[in-house]
Amino acid sequence: MSLIATLARLEAVRAGRAQPAATVRHRHLSERPLVLVPLTTAGEAGAPLGALVGPDRHAPRLLAVPQPRDRDLRFAFLAELADVVLPYIDSCALAVEAAERTETDPESGKRVKVEVELCADAPQLIVPSRAGIDFVRLLGRSMRFRRTAEQDPQTPHPAPPRVPLLGRWLTHFGERARVPGSSLLLALTDVLARHWTTGQSSLEDQHLGALLAWISPPEGASGAEAALRAELARDADGQLECPPAGPATDPAFDNKLLAPAIERYDRARTALAAAEDGLQADDRLGALTAAERGIRALVEECALPTWEKVWDGLDLLRALPEGAHVEERWTRDRWSFTGHRDRVLAGEPPQPRRDDAVTAANKLAAREREQARLEAQEALDDPLVMAGRRLAGEAFAGEVTDVVMAYSEGRRPSPRPLVTVRTDDQPHLGERARVYRSLDGRPQSAEFVAYEEDGAEGTLITLRILDKMGRGKEPAAGSVPDKGDRLCFTLFEHEQRGGAKLPDPEQTPWTHGGPPDEESAPEAPDPVTEEDVL
Amino acid sequence: MDKAALADALGAPSAFGQSQFAFMRGNAFEARVKADGGAELLRLAHRKLDPGAEPPQEAHVPDLTAQGPDGRTARTALALREATGAGGWTLLDHPMLALEVAGSPAFLEPDAVVVHPDGGWTVVEIKSFPMLDGSADPAKVGAAARQAAVYVLALESVAARLDPAPRVRHRVLLVCPKDFSNLPTASAVDVRKQRAVTARQLTRLTRLQDIADTLPEGVCFSPELPPEELTAAVEAVPATYAPECLAACELAFHCRTRSRARGAVTTLGRSVRAELGGLSTVDDVLAAARGEAGDPDDPAVAALRRAAALRAEALASAGRGSACH
Numbered sequence: 001m002s003l004i005a006t007l008a009r010l011e012a013v014r015a016g017r018a019q020p021a022a023t024v025r026h027r028h029l030s031e032r033p034l035v036l037v038p039l040t041t042a043g044e045a046g047a048p049l050g051a052l053v054g055p056d057r058h059a060p061r062l063l064a065v066p067q068p069r070d071r072d073l074r075f076a077f078l079a080e081l082a083d084v085v086l087p088y089i090d091s092c093a094l095a096v097e098a099a100e101r102t103e104t105d106p107e108s109g110k111r112v113k114v115e116v117e118l119c120a121d122a123p124q125l126i127v128p129s130r131a132g133i134d135f136v137r138l139l140g141r142s143m144r145f146r147r148t149a150e151q152d153p154q155t156p157h158p159a160p161p162r163v164p165l166l167g168r169w170l171t172h173f174g175e176r177a178r179v180p181g182s183s184l185l186l187a188l189t190d191v192l193a194r195h196w197t198t199g200q201s202s203l204e205d206q207h208l209g210a211l212l213a214w215i216s217p218p219e220g221a222s223g224a225e226a227a228l229r230a231e232l233a234r235d236a237d238g239q240l241e242c243p244p245a246g247p248a249t250d251p252a253f254d255n256k257l258l259a260p261a262i263e264r265y266d267r268a269r270t271a272l273a274a275a276e277d278g279l280q281a282d283d284r285l286g287a288l289t290a291a292e293r294g295i296r297a298l299v300e301e302c303a304l305p306t307w308e309k310v311w312d313g314l315d316l317l318r319a320l321p322e323g324a325h326v327e328e329r330w331t332r333d334r335w336s337f338t339g340h341r342d343r344v345l346a347g348e349p350p351q352p353r354r355d356d357a358v359t360a361a362n363k364l365a366a367r368e369r370e371q372a373r374l375e376a377q378e379a380l381d382d383p384l385v386m387a388g389r390r391l392a393g394e395a396f397a398g399e400v401t402d403v404v405m406a407y408s409e410g411r412r413p414s415p416r417p418l419v420t421v422r423t424d425d426q427p428h429l430g431e432r433a434r435v436y437r438s439l440d441g442r443p444q445s446a447e448f449v450a451y452e453e454d455g456a457e458g459t460l461i462t463l464r465i466l467d468k469m470g471r472g473k474e475p476a477a478g479s480v481p482d483k484g485d486r487l488c489f490t491l492f493e494h495e496q497r498g499g500a501k502l503p504d505p506e507q508t509p510w511t512h513g514g515p516p517d518e519e520s521a522p523e524a525p526d527p528v529t530e531e532d533v534l
Numbered sequence: 535m536d537k538a539a540l541a542d543a544l545g546a547p548s549a550f551g552q553s554q555f556a557f558m559r560g561n562a563f564e565a566r567v568k569a570d571g572g573a574e575l576l577r578l579a580h581r582k583l584d585p586g587a588e589p590p591q592e593a594h595v596p597d598l599t600a601q602g603p604d605g606r607t608a609r610t611a612l613a614l615r616e617a618t619g620a621g622g623w624t625l626l627d628h629p630m631l632a633l634e635v636a637g638s639p640a641f642l643e644p645d646a647v648v649v650h651p652d653g654g655w656t657v658v659e660i661k662s663f664p665m666l667d668g669s670a671d672p673a674k675v676g677a678a679a680r681q682a683a684v685y686v687l688a689l690e691s692v693a694a695r696l697d698p699a700p701r702v703r704h705r706v707l708l709v710c711p712k713d714f715s716n717l718p719t720a721s722a723v724d725v726r727k728q729r730a731v732t733a734r735q736l737t738r739l740t741r742l743q744d745i746a747d748t749l750p751e752g753v754c755f756s757p758e759l760p761p762e763e764l765t766a767a768v769e770a771v772p773a774t775y776a777p778e779c780l781a782a783c784e785l786a787f788h789c790r791t792r793s794r795a796r797g798a799v800t801t802l803g804r805s806v807r808a809e810l811g812g813l814s815t816v817d818d819v820l821a822a823a824r825g826e827a828g829d830p831d832d833p834a835v836a837a838l839r840r841a842a843a844l845r846a847e848a849l850a851s852a853g854r855g856s857a858c859h
Binding site: 224531 | 549551555556559562663666777797799801806810819840842848
């Protein structure tokens with residue numbers, strides 16, 4: 001945590017409400033995101049209990065598993081989830097725009113432009129907390145290797161159709177969420193904590209209720225009081241007034257309400273199975289339906305407060321103006337979505353359990369590159385983030401005090417003007433270090449030349465501008481700063497270059513396991529046992 | 535002392551509790567792992583830890599029941615000694631070990647201890663979180679490794695009393711359900727680091743007797759006392775709250791309230807304290823940042839003032855709607 005963030009936390013303690021950690025919104029928010037509030041029984045991630053899901057705040061779809069140990073009921077839950085999520089994904093997959101991509105031509109080996117489709121919008125999945133992202137990943141892993149009766153008539157417990165497809169999509173969302181700055185799958189607590197600093201520790205910020213209490217405390221209460229109530233307040237029954245955002249439920253909920261309800265359901269089901277005639281079966285079916293309704297009501301009661309809070313949080317975020325580079329990063333998400341759509345359409349097998357060496361190295365490199373890109377773009381978009389970089393000596397801002405025209409030596413002299421900037425910042429500049437400033441959205445680089453103390457006024461830094469001044473002898477208009485301009489230079493690059501290219505998977509060296517097996521069979525589904533979860 | 539009851543009496547109840555679903559699954563899994571006299575467990579131990587040894591033919595599972603924790607500890611030590619010389623595979627189901635913590639003995643009950651044919655001892659930890667495609671949640675594995683390291687230390691103290699002292703293996707066996715099934719799978723976890731850390735921490739702990747000696751005469755922590763008296767009694771014991779306490783201690787909410795009331799900056803995280811030099815309360819830090827207090831030559835104060843100035847400048851410029859370009 002930088003000192004600026006620490007200071008913001010202390011100010012939040014003093015003010016009794018959260019302080020801004022960003023002046024713009026750094027993540028894309030879809031017009032119509034799909035919110036998913038999943039629940040599992042406490043301590044058992046593999047036993048889903050239910051969920052509220054949907055793209056409309058006023059019409060959540062309630063899914064519930066009356067007996068999480070029953071495979072058929074779990075499958076029914078997953079099939080219903082697929083019925084909500086897949087049409088939502090499809091609605092984005094159909095609208096496309098034309099785009100260009102550079103590809104290597106297989107015959108000539110040259111880089112050529114190809115016309116491809118790019119989905120005009122991508123789906124966005126919002127879960128309440130980081131644990132929700134892990135749960136999406138877990139759901140994806142459990143479903144994508146399943147076989148439906150159509151794929152394999154011999155399979156002992158066939159999954160409902162579309163469930164394996166949902167698994168592949170949720171896996172893709174889960175993998176994409178690991179890429180810094182991506183917005184396909186967001187955990188609301190993370191996004192809120194990125195934009196507001198509360199007066200509690202980052203550990204406690206993972207509680208959605210407490211976090212929101214700090215950001216917008218109710219009338220007449222301080223953030224600290226409201227957060228405490230959100231964390232701990234219990235009603236006369238000993239139940240939390242603000243249920244945890246899940247997926248794990250509160251143990252008191254499990255033990256006091258859920259366990260008896262599940263037991264009632266089990267009893268009703270056993271009784272129905274033992275019914276001797278139609279009349280008796282009708283009665284007992286009624287009892288079973290009532291028991292199931294009881295569990296559905298419990299799941300709804302537990303998930304609905306979180307559902308409302310997620311939408312409240314989204315409203316708070318929407319009030320912030322979007323950062324300038326957010327759109328560009330969302331376009332990358334759209335590429336990622338389109339790519340996976342195409343892989344699914346092409347009938348490729350589901351994502352493997354373990355990536356091969358080349359894929360894994362590529363993913364890692366992409367994440368590192370995106371991390372650097374995100375850090376640079378956030379700083380350029382947001383003066384508050386830039387302030388943190390300036391404090392760390394990675395950027396400096398100041399006023400231009402002098403501009404001296406100079407030229408490079410050589411056969412064709414080019415302009416290399418010397419610009420002097422007075423700053424109060426203390427950048428860590430090495431000899432001939434490169435610095436960058438944003439010139440109409442594109443980076444202009446300069447070289448550090450000299451450094452001079454200017455008494456109490458700060459420091460004078462002389463830089464030599466190197467590029468973006470046109471081809472002529474005279475620099476293009478507006479490309480050289482004028483005396484009196486206020487500028488901000490960064491020591492980090494604004495745009496990220498890709499690293500060295502990795503070999504094709506077929507060329508994997510033996511040090512990294514060698515090429516993947518030829519014609520590798522599609523991965524087998526997980527073996528089925530009696531006491532499975534998920 | 536029942537800290538949960540104490541926390542209730544202080545008006546800051548702990549939030550710990552176990553769901554019966556998790557409890558049932560954990561027990562069912564452990565029973566399954568140890569079924570058939572531990573045959574499956576020993577098979578996993580052989581494969582993951584000691585593939586060079588002869589495969590376990592029949593498991594020897596000594597009876598460890600005895601009266602009271604002291605009796606069980608003595609019975610465990612005896613069983614360990616016998617098994618070490620026997621030259622076969624032995625499984626000790628829920629043995630009892632003693633470890634000196636802060637000058638007083640604490641009793642520990644590992645899930646199991648395996649004695650190898652070569653006389654080496656291995657701690658077995660059975661957990662009900664899944665090992666998915668060969669890897670499990672690192673946070674949970676870390677917690678299990680720390681727990682197992684304590685058992686390793688306790689076993690070493692038993693081993694030290696034997697001649698020749700048997701080897702306590704520093705790779706423990708972590709047994710978890712495989713993927714989405716209830717079938718056990720195992721992984722050898724190296725706990726040398728956790729063992730060293732725990733050993734060092736144990737030697738550094740203030741002896742309980744010394745803490746008790748610093749308390750005023752007649753302090754009592756009975757939950758029946760009125761809350762004011764109880765609060766005063768708890769205050770007499772020094773405690774430094776940090777957010778990590780929330781996951782470990784029943785009294786954390788009480789300590790957090792006291793820590794917030796004092797304005798201690800550690801309430802916001804240990805790292806915060808490290809950045810702020812000698813300034814330890816919210817008021818001190820904010821006063822120093824505003825230039826109302828503090829020595830401007832102190833590097834921590836100077837950095838704080840620069841941070842405050844930069845933050846104010848950025849917020850003001852954002853208010854005007856101009857980014858920093």
